[in-house]
Amino acid sequence: MSPEKLEAARRRVQDQLDQHMDSDHGGFCLACQQVAPCETRNAAYRVFLALGFLPRRKPGRWAYRLTHRTVNVEGPRSHP
Known part of the structure; x- marks a missing residue:
């Protein structure tokens, strides 16, 4: 297979x-x-295994799913 077809x-x-x-x-x-x-x-x-390549990773693509949190808009509660 030619390099162009492999790519x-x-x-x-x-x-x-x-x-x-x-x-x-x-x-x-x-x-x-x-x-x-x-x-x-x-x-x-x-x-990928058959072609002898490794998949390319895209750093940070899924990070937003790991860091999504609910924010308390009222701020922290103070104790009386």
Whole structure:
């Protein structure tokens, strides 16, 4: 396979992986509603393994889910 075709395949699989990476609080893929990790995500990992590539990570992409907190707008309570 030519380098151009390998790169095109890697990009297609990376796009699929990026779409199926997020899951909701119940553990279901947001893209296809299967139990995470879904079959599309697992297939993408198998293709990466067959092509000899590693998936590219996007640091901070999911950090907002980990840091989301409810804010008390009244401020801290003082004791009498």
